[in-house]
Amino acid sequence: MIISLFSSTSVPSTDRLVLFFGQAMVVGAALLIALALVYFKKVGWLWKNWLTSLDHKKIGIMYLVVAGVMLLRGLADTVLLRFQQATSVGASQGIISSNHYQQIFTAHGTMMIFFVAMGLVFGIINLILPLQIGSRDVAFPLLNNLSFWMYAAGAILINLSLVFGGEFAATGWLAYPPLSELQFSPGVGVDYWIWSIQIAGIGTLLSGINFITTILTKRAPGMSMMKMPVFVWSVLAAMTLVAAAFPILTVTLVLLTLDRTIGTHFFTTAGGGNAMMYVNLIWAWGHPEVYILILPAFGIYSEIVATFSRKRLFGYTSMVYAILAITGLSFVVWLHHFFTMGAGANVNAFFGIMTMVIAIPTGLKVFNWLFTMYRGRINFASPMIWFIGFVITFSIGGAAGVMLGVPPIDFQLHNTLFLVAHFHTMIIGGALFGYFAGIAYWFPKVFGFKLDEKLGKIAAYLWIAGLICAFTPLYILGLMGATRRLDHYDASLGWQGLFIVAGVGVVIILAGVAVQFMMFYLAIKNRKKNLDTTGDPWNGRTLEWSTTSPAPVYNFAIIPTVSDRDEFFRRKQLGGILPRRKYAAIVMPNNSSFGFFMAGWALMFAFSVIWHYPPTMIVALLGVIGTFIVRTFDDTTTHIIPAAEIEAIENKRAGALV
Amino acid sequence: MTKISMLQNEIQKETETSLLGFWIYMMTDCIVFASLFAVFIVLRNNTAGGKAGSDLFSLSFILTETIILLTSSFTSGLALLAAQRSHLKQTVIWLCTTGLLGTSFLILELHEFTKLDHSGNSWRGSAFLSSYFTLVGTHGLHITIGLLWLFATLGYLYKKGLNEVSVRRITMFSIFWHFLDIVWIFIFSVVYLLGVI
Numbered sequence: 001m002i003i004s005l006f007s008s009t010s011v012p013s014t015d016r017l018v019l020f021f022g023q024a025m026v027v028g029a030a031l032l033i034a035l036a037l038v039y040f041k042k043v044g045w046l047w048k049n050w051l052t053s054l055d056h057k058k059i060g061i062m063y064l065v066v067a068g069v070m071l072l073r074g075l076a077d078t079v080l081l082r083f084q085q086a087t088s089v090g091a092s093q094g095i096i097s098s099n100h101y102q103q104i105f106t107a108h109g110t111m112m113i114f115f116v117a118m119g120l121v122f123g124i125i126n127l128i129l130p131l132q133i134g135s136r137d138v139a140f141p142l143l144n145n146l147s148f149w150m151y152a153a154g155a156i157l158i159n160l161s162l163v164f165g166g167e168f169a170a171t172g173w174l175a176y177p178p179l180s181e182l183q184f185s186p187g188v189g190v191d192y193w194i195w196s197i198q199i200a201g202i203g204t205l206l207s208g209i210n211f212i213t214t215i216l217t218k219r220a221p222g223m224s225m226m227k228m229p230v231f232v233w234s235v236l237a238a239m240t241l242v243a244a245a246f247p248i249l250t251v252t253l254v255l256l257t258l259d260r261t262i263g264t265h266f267f268t269t270a271g272g273g274n275a276m277m278y279v280n281l282i283w284a285w286g287h288p289e290v291y292i293l294i295l296p297a298f299g300i301y302s303e304i305v306a307t308f309s310r311k312r313l314f315g316y317t318s319m320v321y322a323i324l325a326i327t328g329l330s331f332v333v334w335l336h337h338f339f340t341m342g343a344g345a346n347v348n349a350f351f352g353i354m355t356m357v358i359a360i361p362t363g364l365k366v367f368n369w370l371f372t373m374y375r376g377r378i379n380f381a382s383p384m385i386w387f388i389g390f391v392i393t394f395s396i397g398g399a400a401g402v403m404l405g406v407p408p409i410d411f412q413l414h415n416t417l418f419l420v421a422h423f424h425t426m427i428i429g430g431a432l433f434g435y436f437a438g439i440a441y442w443f444p445k446v447f448g449f450k451l452d453e454k455l456g457k458i459a460a461y462l463w464i465a466g467l468i469c470a471f472t473p474l475y476i477l478g479l480m481g482a483t484r485r486l487d488h489y490d491a492s493l494g495w496q497g498l499f500i501v502a503g504v505g506v507v508i509i510l511a512g513v514a515v516q517f518m519m520f521y522l523a524i525k526n527r528k529k530n531l532d533t534t535g536d537p538w539n540g541r542t543l544e545w546s547t548t549s550p551a552p553v554y555n556f557a558i559i560p561t562v563s564d565r566d567e568f569f570r571r572k573q574l575g576g577i578l579p580r581r582k583y584a585a586i587v588m589p590n591n592s593s594f595g596f597f598m599a600g601w602a603l604m605f606a607f608s609v610i611w612h613y614p615p616t617m618i619v620a621l622l623g624v625i626g627t628f629i630v631r632t633f634d635d636t637t638t639h640i641i642p643a644a645e646i647e648a649i650e651n652k653r654a655g656a657l658v
Numbered sequence: 659m660t661k662i663s664m665l666q667n668e669i670q671k672e673t674e675t676s677l678l679g680f681w682i683y684m685m686t687d688c689i690v691f692a693s694l695f696a697v698f699i700v701l702r703n704n705t706a707g708g709k710a711g712s713d714l715f716s717l718s719f720i721l722t723e724t725i726i727l728l729t730s731s732f733t734s735g736l737a738l739l740a741a742q743r744s745h746l747k748q749t750v751i752w753l754c755t756t757g758l759l760g761t762s763f764l765i766l767e768l769h770e771f772t773k774l775d776h777s778g779n780s781w782r783g784s785a786f787l788s789s790y791f792t793l794v795g796t797h798g799l800h801i802t803i804g805l806l807w808l809f810a811t812l813g814y815l816y817k818k819g820l821n822e823v824s825v826r827r828i829t830m831f832s833i834f835w836h837f838l839d840i841v842w843i844f845i846f847s848v849v850y851l852l853g854v855i
Contacts, residue, residue: 139675205686213679243682247689255697255792264781264788265706266697272704272785277697587668629810632827633817638668640661 018080018096022162052591054141055553057446059148060126064439066155067119070111073159075513077108078506082470086503090491101487102170103189107158109173114197115155117293117427120435122151122207125235125296127446128438129211131544131551132229134220134560139213141589142637143206149599150203154196157606161192164611169193172485174282175256177267177275182260188610191260195606198253199599201246208242211235220543222562226320229542229565230313233320234299237327238292244331245288252281261609279341283334291330293427295323297434298365301390304383304441305369307538309376312566315368322361322368329358339410348407355405359398366391381538382456386437389464393429397422400475417486418478421471428467436460436516443523444532448550452530455519462512470505473498535653541566548653554586554641557650583646587638597627666822673826680830684837687800691841694796695848698789702853706784711853714779720850723766724842730759731839738832741825749828750815756835757808760801767798790849797845800838807831 037043050058084101088094096104126144130137138144161168167189171180180190215236219228228236256278258264265271267278306313313319335343335351343351369391378384400422403409413419436459444450474482477498482489489495523530536545546568547556564570605620702711737752771791774780781791811827818824 139679209679209682209686212682213675217675217678243686244689247686248693251690251693251697258781258788258792262781264792265704265785266701266788266792268785270706271783271788272701272706273788274700274704274785277700281693281697585664587664625806629813632810632814635818635823638665640664 018100019162019166023166026159026162048591051596052145052593054137054145054589054592056126056130056138056141056144057551059144060123060128061446062148063119063123063126063151066152067116067123070115070119070155071513074108074111074116075510077104077111079510080104081108082499082503082506084487086496086499088488089496089499093488096487098487099170102172102485103168105485106169106171106173106175106193110169110193110197111158112427113173113289113293114200115151115158117431117435118200118204119151119155120432120439121238121293121296122147122204124300124435124438124442125207125211128442128544129232129235130214130218131445131547131555132232132542133215133218133223134543134556134562135214135218136555136559136586137218137589138210139218140210142592142594142631143210145592146595146598147203147207147210149595150206150602151200153599153603153606154198154200154203157192157199157603158196160607161189161196164607165189165192167192174286176282177256177259177273177278178269180256181268183268191257191610194253194257194260195610198250198257199602199606201249201253202602203599204242205246205250208239208246211239212243215239220560220562223567226317227562227565227567229299230302230316230319230323231296231299231542233323234295234302237323238295241288241292241295241327241330245285245292248281249285249289252278252285255281257609261612276341279338280334283337284331287334287337288330290423290427291326293431294434295326297390297431297438298323300434300438300441301369301387302365303542304387304437305372306566307441307540308379308381308384308387309373310379310539311372311376313368314371314374315364316565318364319368322364325361326358329354329361333358336405336410339407340414345407352405352407352410356402359402362398366395379538381440382451382453382460383437383441385457385460385464386433386440389460389467390429390433390437393425393433393464393467397425397429401426413478415483416478417474417482417484420484421474421478424471424474425467428463433460433463436463441538442544444537445535445544445549445551447523447527448532448548449523449527450530450532450537451523452519455515455522459512459515459519462508462515466505466508466510466512468505469508470502473502473505536568541569543568546571552649552653554588554646557583557586557646583643583650585643586641586646588641590637590639592631592637594627594631598624601627669822673822676826677829680833684833687837691793691796691844694789694793695844698793698849701785701789704785706786708784708787709779710786711790711849712855714774715850715853717850717854719766719770720846723763723770724846726759726763726766727839727842730756730763731836733759734832734835738828741820741828744820746815746820749820750812753808753812753815753828757805757812760805760808760835764798764801764805767794767801771795794845794849797838797841800834800841804831804834804838807834 037046050062053059080096081101081104084094084096126138158168165188167187169175169180169185169189169192171185171190171193175190175193178184180193215228215232255264255266259266259268259273265273267273267275269275302313302319333351333355335347336355339348339351369387400418404413404419404422440451440456477495480493480495482493482495532549535548537549538545543560543562544551546560560567601620601623604623605617608614608617608620733752734756737749737756740748740752774787779787781788808831811824811831814824814827
C-alpha cells in the first residue's frame with residue numbers, strides 16, 4: 001500500500017519515537033485547527049475573508065503566518081541537531097541515528113530557506129510594496145493569491161512527508177546527485193524534497209513576474225525610478241533575480257525527477273550522466289537565491305535607518321547602483337560553492353575574484369547606513385536594535401565570506417562548520433534580522449495597533465546574543481577541522497565543550513523566539529490600548545505611512561502625486577497630510593478560489609508522482625485545465641466601491657485624527 | 659464616469675499590464691529553454707555506446723515539421739490582425755488553421771518519438787537521448803499547452819465574440835506561439851542540424 005501511516009521499517013527505536021512525535025504534532029495540529037474552525041463556526045469566515053482574498057495585505061499576513069509555523073518546525077529540527085552534536089561524542093551515540101540525523105538537517109535547511117525566509121520575504125513585500133509605491137494592489141492580484149497557495153501547498157507537502165512514508169531526503173538541502181538518484185536514495189524522501197520546493201518555487205517565480213510588473217506599471221504618478229524608496233529598488237532587483245534564477249531551479253528539479261521516475265540519465269553514474277552539471281545548475285540558481293533573500297532585507301534596513309535617524313538616506317544613488325551591481329554580480333559567482341570540485345586554477349581564480357568584488361557594493365551599503373546614522377537624531381526603537389545587531393553580525397559573516405572566497409583557504413574550510421557558521425551569520429544576522437526589523441517597523445501599519453517595544457528589544461538582544469553564542473564556536477570548530485553534517489565525533493578531539501556552548505546559543509535564541517510570541521500575543525490581547533490612530537507611529541518618510549493603519553482595502557482613496565523620494569515627509573513639512581478632495585469610485589478585484597484550487601491540484605499531482613500513482617495524476621492535470629478554463633470564462637472579476645462609501649470610510653478616519 | 663465606462667477603462671489598463679507581465683513570463687520561459695539547451699549541449703556526445711544524432715535524425719522529416727510550425731506561426735499572426743480589425747469570422751478561420759497545423763506538428767513529433775522508442779533508442783538509452791527527449795519534449799509540451807489555450811480561446815470567441823479581453827488573449831497567444839517558433843528554430847539548428855553534421 002502506498003500509504004504507510006505510522007509505519008517505517010528499519011527505523012531504530014529512538015528515531016521511531018522522534019518520528020512518532022513529529023507525526024503526532026502534524027496530525028494533531030491539523031486536527032486541532034480544523035476542529036477549532038468548525039467549533040467556532042469560522043470556516044466560512046476564513047474562506048471568505050482570508051483564503052480567497054486577493055487583497056495584497058491579507059495575502060501578506062497569510063505568508064507570515066505560514067512562515068511563522070514553519071519557523072517553529074525548523075527550530076525544532078535545530079534543537080535536535082544541536083542536542084545530537086553536544087551529546088554524541090565518544091561512546092555515546094546521542095539520541096538519533098545517522099540516517100535520521102541526515103534527514104533532519106536536510107529538512108532544517110529546506111524549510112528555513114524555502115518556507116521561512118522566502119515566506120517572510122514575500123509576506124513583507126506583499127504587505128508593504130504596493131503601499132510604498134502608492135498603488136491599490138499588485139499588478140495581478142489573482143496571480144498573487146495563486147503564488148501564495150503554491151507556497152502553502154509546498155509547505156503542506158513537506159509536512160506530509162512526516163505522515164505518509166515517514167521519511168525525508170537524507171541528502172542535504174540541495175540534494176546533490178548521485179546520492180539523490182534512485183540508485184542511492186530509493187525511498188520517497190528525495191521525491192518529497194523535490195516536489196515541495198518545485199511547487200513552492202513555481203509560486204515564487206509567478207510572484208517575481210507579478211512584482212516586477214507591479215513596480216514597473218503601478219507606481220503613483222510622479223514617482224520616477226530614481227524617486228522610488230530603496231526598499232522598492234531592492235525588491236525590483238530581487239524579483240529580477242527570481243525571474244532569472246528560478247526557471248533554472250524548475251528545470252534542474254524536473255531533470256532530477258525524470259532521472260528518478262522515468263529512468264533518464266542526466267545526473268546518474270551510468271549512461272553518460274553528468275552529476276557535476278547538477279551542481280552547476282543548482283548553484284546557478286542557488287547563489288542568486290541568497291541575494292533574493294538578502295536584498296529585500298537591505299531595502300528594509302534602508303527604510304528603517306532613515307526613519308529612525310530622522311534623516312534622508314545617505315547616498316541614495318550609490319545605494320541603487322550598489323543593489324544593481326550586486327544583482328549582476330550574483331550571477332557570476334556560483335562556482336565558489338564548489339571550488340574543490342575540480343574546475344581548475346584559472347576558473348577558480350575568476351570566481352574567487354568575482355566573489356570578493358561583491359563585498360565592495362555590499363560594504364558601500366553598510367557605510368551608507370552608518371553615514372545616515374551619523375549626526376542623526378537616532379531613536380533606538382526595536383527595529384534599530386535589529387539593525388545594529390545586523391551590522392555587527394553581518395560584518396563578521398561577510399568577512400568570513402571573503403575568506404571563503406579565496407580558493408586556497410576554501411580548500412581548507414570547504415564543508416567544515418566554518419562554512420555553516422558563515423552562512424548562518426549571513427542568513428540569520430543579515431536576512432532574518434532584516435525581516436524581523438521590518439515586521440517590528442511595519443506591524444502597526446499592517447494591523448492598526450502597536451507592538452510592545454520593550455519585549456521587542458529584549459527579543460532582539462536575545463537573538464543577537466544567541467546568534468553570536470551559537471555560531472562563534474562553529475567558526476572555531478570549523479577552523480579546527482570539524483566537518484559539517486557531523487553526527488558523531490571522537491572524545492579525544494576535545495570539541496564537546498564548544499558544541500555545548502553552541503547548544504546554549506540555541507537556547508538563548510529559543511528564549512528570543514518565546515519573547516517574540518509573547519509580544520505578539522500581548523499585542524493582540526491589549527490591542528485596544530495600543531491602537532495606532534495616526535497611521536504614522538514612527539514619523540515615517542514614505543507613502544505607506546500616509547494612509548490609515550491598517551490601510552483601507554483600496555489603500556489610497558486618492559492616488560497621491562509624488563515629487564520627492566521621501567514624499568510623505570515632504571508633505572508633513574509642508575503641513576497638512578492629504579488635501580481633502582472629491583472622491584471617485586474605485587474598481588477592485590473580487591475574491592477568487594482559483595489559486596486555492598490550482599495549488600490543490602498541484603499538490604495532488606505532486607503527491608501522485610511521489611507515490612507513482614497515475615490515475616490521480618491525470619485527475620489533477622484535468623483539474624488544472626478545467627479550473628483554468630472556468631476562470632477564463634468568468635467575466636465578473638471586479639466590483640466597484642462607490643464614492644459615497646469611500647467618503648464614509650475616509651471621514652471616519654479624519655474623525656479619528658481629531 | 660458611468661459604471662460601464664469605468665470597467666471598460668479598467669480592462670484597458672489591465673491589457674497594458676498583462677502584456678508587460680506576459681513578456682516577462684516569456685523571458686522566464688526563455689531561461690527554461692536556455693537551461694535545457696545548455697544541458698543538451700553538455701550531454702550531446704554522451705551516447706554511452708548508443709546511437710548518436712547523425713544515426714537517428716532524418717533532416718527531411720524535420721524540415722516538414724519545421725515548415726508546418728512556421729506556417730502556423732504565420733497564420734496565428736493573421737488571426738491577430740483579423741482580431742484587431744474585429745473580423746470575427748476571419749479570426750476564427752485563422753485560429754482554426756493554426757490549431758490544425760499545430761496539431762499536425764504535434765502528431766509528427768509524437769510519431770518521431772515513438773519511432774525512436776520502438777527502435778530501441780528511448781530516453782533511457784543514454785544521457786544524449788535523455789536530454790534530446792527532454793528538450794524537444796518540453797517544446798512539444800508547450801505546443802500542447804498552446805493548443806489547449808487556443809481551443810479555450812475559440813470557445814470564448816464562440817460564446818462572447820470579439821471584445822477587448824479576447825483580443826488581448828489572442829495577442830498573448832500569438833506572442834507565445836511565435837516564441838515557440840523561435841525556440842524550434844534553435845532546436846532545428848542545435849539539435850538536428852548540428853546533430854547530423
